[in-house]
Amino acid sequence: MGDYKNVTVERDGPVALVRFDRKGNRNAFNQETILELTDVARRFQDDLEVHAVVLTGTQEAFSGGIDLKERSTRDEDAEGDLERRQVYYRGVKLCQAWEDMPQVTIAAIEGMAVGAGIALPLALDWRVMGKDAFLYVPEVKIGINLQWGALPRLVTLVGPARAKRICILCERMGSAHALDWGVVDELAEDGKVVERAMEMAREAASMPAPAVRMVKEAVNATANALHKAVSYADADQSQLSSSFTSAKSESDKFVKKTG
Template identity: 45%
Template structure:
């Protein structure tokens, strides 16, 4: 059914594993479309109440696939086409944020850029003790989009959101837990197992009440998210076309 995802369902639990290991699960447009479609398909299922999203033992995701990035600034495409391409990640994260099930990201190694952005659209994040997260977008000459800034402000407040967004720091597991960026820290290699234990704890709760509660929390937390994120498609297309942005991406690609 999926080319770049592995989906396993056992009882009321679904596990999704990103499956582009040769490129560290980089989020190409094809992969993001599959992740979005998977979220929408699972959202329609009333027999599944918890969804775990993970990469592999090496990493969660290296972020947006920069080989796709030139399409953001491709002058041969129409503005409508460029906005559609630039909005792929936004739609993906929104689909995950709106899932009625409880969603848990299990992170080994690292979740960078778009990988961290995707995990922030989940309800909870489990990070292995030796892993780190970072948001290097500004260093690559592009703004942080996909609705991520609004989610960071909701989780951390404006000062920490600016720090993560602007300084592009690597944040290790203990600090990420202390600042509220992740919810649980596991032993090395045990992020998925810790997520599965959390899923079992969640599945012991009444399913309907759990869904109602998630919807209520999200309604309160995300009320202004669209108002602060809807111009992201245009911001990324504008920034990506600048000479400094192109140079930064070329350098990153080697």
């Protein structure tokens, strides 16, 4: 399934394991990885043999978020406004492609899931998290909005007050907290997260596939009915907020602090 640099796909009958690994940088998303994961999701959409897909990063980090060093040169590299806007919307299209997959999708989260590293799992059906892993949404802290269509998905899972607290106070969230608030669905021992997610995937894949796909589509149509309407311009907002003086200052500080 494609020739990728940062993504591997392993098939085991009706179940597939998709793993992305930047080989460093806290497994942060660069543009290459975003495009590869989007292509994987789109290829699965017409797959009638695979019925459940597990997505994971590395044991050290599901993902440290967007690669801020690459992000800082994004506007300079774009040749025009349309190309710049297209780049900003790649994360939105990535998450939408995974949400649109007909298979049951499960995120296996080890280590950390930061910013965009949370946005992508929110687009999947279920999330399994390591007991010592943590979630962190730092976007407001660095002066930008949470995009990739993540905000309405988060509100649907945890409610408006908790979504505001997660995004505005930028508090690191441990696994027990994430489970209690409904951000994740199950915890597993560290190092066993993928194994547990694969068990769930096999169980889902053992069910009659047409019925599973119909139920998933019906639930998504109900729960996500207004998601696109309320987040359709979040990438444009991200491009705008990135130009704010506060965002430039805080983003530089964040990059220096996190390396």
